[in-house]
Amino acid sequence: MSWTGKILRVNLTDGSITEEPLNMEWAQQYLGQRGLGTKYLVEEIDPKVDPLSPDNKLIFATGPLTGTGASTSARYSVITKSPLTGCVACSNSGGYFGPELKYAGYDMIIFEGKAPNPVYLLVEDDNVELVDASDLWGKSVWETDAAIKEKHQEPLLHIATIGHPGEYGALLSAVVNDGHRAAGRSGVGTVMGSKNLKAVAVHGTKGLKVKDPEAFVAAVNAGKKVLAENAVTGEALPTYGTNVLMNIINEIGALPTRNAREVQFEGANEISGEAMHRPRRSDGKPNLVTNQGCFGCTIACGRVSKIDPTHFSVKDKPQYHIASGGVEYENAWSLGADCGVDDLEALTYCNYRCNEHAMDPISVGATVAAAMELYEEGVIDKEETGGIELKFGSAEALCAAVDAMCEGTEFGKKLAMGSKRLCEHYGRPELSMTVKGQEFPAYDPRGIQGMGLTYATSNRGACHLRSYTVASEVLGIPEKTDPLTTDGKAALVKAFQDATAAVDSSGLCIFTTFAWTLEDIAPQIDAACEGEWTAERLLEVGERIWNMERKFNLDAGITPDQDTLPKRLLKDAAKTGPAKGLVNGLDKMLPEYYALRGWTPDGVPTEQTLQRFGLA
């Protein structure tokens, strides 16, 4: 309680499926999901393993609160060694898949080896089998989802799957469940494809019990009240989604624009959360249909949109005239501001396509942005792009480039390897806006200094979700810090990293932390799970996870000199806005950060630090 206490081990090479007890000693040290899944990974694979070889493993892991009545109890993570970064990969998703796995009776599934032919795993409570997926290979997420439900005559299955790009080796491949919720980053879908594993389909009917039902309900209700009364989780997110940030971040001059050449986008308002509510000129209807909650979520930030059926991207394509996942802030930025495109309908189309074919829209947009700069610099031409006039600001070019990736054209396949490999291929590595091979998201570290350290030190390559200091630096949560200075940011980043690692291991959504602190979360875990769980203990678990991930990366050969940022952010000052004249001051933050972490000045955890967390 509220772990199920069981895991599934699926050897794809020989087709064997075994049930094992969950290692409860590790559960007490690593909680679940991100922490516990990563613990299994680092114990079971050689850190130097080729991520796309059968020796890599792929883990679907839930948290102890996944599937319980706690608000936002939808989460699960896909954990593996990333082919995009070479680091540990851990991508988190919502929807309904994670809880369903718990109801089937499992905390985790560990996939090993490689299937000789395409397969999918079917889990219906105790009935677990590998099913031939030859007829699904090449099919999209949406087609696969429908086909599996049809085949088993079971509409209640929840399905996590890859699309065509994950099969052809695109490094930007995600795992998408429930049609449009993604374990998006670091190429976790590519690893799934390399194992000939098309999908995981789950339906469960077993109940989940908690340790102290009365205390749990009280803690959960108290938590829900805090979420409902908070301005961000109770109002801004349900109304405008994460894209409420577009105008705010643009205003403070931290919206990377045209491959981060600039920090403010003149078209920001056109692609904002507010714009999604406005009636379109064409048909008088807004882009947004409704908001949606993932399982158990009382925030409901999810966007469900409908594209204008007369828009050039979907004209004569009725399959896209449906309601589906609309743009979130990150992908509205990557496909929009970063490509200089202010056409909300085009962005929505590209987002549909990323969901339909399980690609990470952050990396997809940021890679197209890099390609646009290569095009404008004359490094690549129309012949190279397969006829696409790849100019910044062109919605047509953006859609064509995303289509090329989905279809796997010659140029599309180059794009789908991510901007690092793309820019290296064309001899301009400095145009790739990546850290450790992963594209950075929607916050410019010149305008939000702490995010520079966040990107540089994230254990999965550039990422906002490892320490979202935007909360403090921009929104004043838990307290306001100045986004333009580096002072105090090392401690801020460390605190966010540790707390986030704990939340990511619980089964809850990190968005709760706009309103909740660990003091709100600990009583929920404590009432549900064996052991005594306090905020202090969760923080310790988080720090243990962070050091475990760091150690894995170092052992994998990811050297600390890669804790850096693209030169553009360190050398080219912001041209406009409040951050005008500023570059990111990473060199002022990094040494202090290493020291606070108990690492050597070279960025390696000391023996003492490792011992403190039982990692030596």
Place this chain on the structure above:
Amino acid sequence: MELALVIDPDKCTGCRQCELACSFRHTGAYNPSRSRIVVFDFHTKGRFVPYTCTQCDQAWCQQVCPVEAITNENGIKVVNEAICVGCKVCTIACPFGTVNYDPQSGKVIKCDLCDGEPACAEACPTEAIVFTDIAVQGYEKMREWAERTDTGPQASA
């Protein structure tokens, strides 16, 4: 005054807190597959619809039960588990599909309004499900439409 569950799908976000709360109240475990209320996800339309027993006045389930296991308790049609023989005739009779057989107990299950304090309504974060006076359930909707009423001259095309 008769209270009933009033459902407004326009307000539903598909979060399933109602299913969680219902199953927890009735089984002591979080288990949507045993919830008496179900949220249907019409995904491509962007519409979520919670659906459960409406407590028919002349209840088909009650009328067909051969052992009189379903009784009317102040308007609530309640399955008496000690009497129910699991024959499932009520599941056939119910035109709405809201009475269902539960393989785990061998009895039928349906919404019993939680003895007057429905857990689903309590858990719903958006008031898509409310427990309210059935006689005036349309009041808020009437008010919304009333506000839009415009008897002024219509603009000509």
